[in-house]
Amino acid sequence: DAGVIQSPRHEVTEMGQEVTLRCKPISGHDYLFWYRQTMMRGLELLIYFNNNVPIDDSGMPEDRFSAKMPNASFSTLKIQPSEPRDSAVYFCASSSSLEFYNEQFFGPGTRLTVL
Amino acid sequence: KNEVEQSPQNLTAQEGEFITINCSYSVGISALHWLQQHPGGGIVSLFMLSSGKKKHGRLIATINIQEKHSSLHITASHPRDSAVYICAFPQGGSEKLVFGKGTKLTVNP
Numbered sequence: 001d002a003g004v005i006q007s008p009r010h011e012v013t014e015m016g017q018e019v020t021l022r023c024k025p026i027s028g029h030d031y032l033f034w035y036r037q038t039m040m041r042g043l044e045l046l047i048y049f050n051n052n053v054p055i056d057d058s059g060m061p062e063d064r065f066s067a068k069m070p071n072a073s074f075s076t077l078k079i080q081p082s083e084p085r086d087s088a089v090y091f092c093a094s095s096s097s098l099e100f101y102n103e104q105f106f107g108p109g110t111r112l113t114v115l
Numbered sequence: 116k117n118e119v120e121q122s123p124q125n126l127t128a129q130e131g132e133f134i135t136i137n138c139s140y141s142v143g144i145s146a147l148h149w150l151q152q153h154p155g156g157g158i159v160s161l162f163m164l165s166s167g168k169k170k171h172g173r174l175i176a177t178i179n180i181q182e183k184h185s186s187l188h189i190t191a192s193h194p195r196d197s198a199v200y201i202c203a204f205p206q207g208g209s210e211k212l213v214f215g216k217g218t219k220l221t222v223n224p
Contacts, residue, residue: 015127031210033210033212042201042214042215042216043145043201043203043214044214045211045212048210048211050210055209055210056209056210056211058199064157073122089156098205103148104148104160104161104212105160106150106157106158106159106160108156109156109157109158111156
């Protein structure tokens with residue numbers, strides 16, 4: 001398996017622009033997680049899905065952030081409009097409820113810079 | 116009070132040294148992850164353990180559920196072990212992970 005795939009790997013945009021991050025989980029995994037990592041706050045969970053349904057979005061910073069999972073093999077995280085404070089590395093991870101203690105597998109991350 | 120504390124925050128060692136990184140937590144947990152994040156940014160799961168000890172190559176992870184403490188040991192450390200090591204556990208029986216702040220390890224040749 002190719003592992004969790006994220007795109008793009010790097011994104012540089014200007015304040016006010018819409019940003020869409022993409023994730024393809026490991027085939028067969030029923031959980032998908034979106035994380036944000038910054039120097040100040042470390043890793044934070046933004047939202048997670050189970051069987052394509054959002055379960056906990058309490059970590060989503062504000063209405064500018066939205067996430068969708070239209071099918072089991074694809075999810076997006078959208079920021080509209082983007083702000084400089086959104087600059088961070090965004091990770092997607094997936095796991096399977098059938099595996100031991102739902103070990104999470106992380107994608108390579110998307111480094112977002114908002115100018 | 117943070118639910119999880121890692122120590123030390125930064126650690127510099129010479130190649131060959133034995134390394135210990137600690138993780139203490141304040142709530143009851145069912146399992147604990149140790150993750151490794153290399154300078155390139157990728158995050159890899161090293162261990163998930165619920166009791167006792169696990170070993171993978173030069174890496175050993177231990178956990179004491181009663182004392183709410185886990186350690187990650189690296190034997191015969193090597194510069195390629197230089198990374199940030201993060202402990203994490205599921206929050207309240209959910210799938211949501213609570214992360215430590217990480218320990219930045221630098222192993223010098």
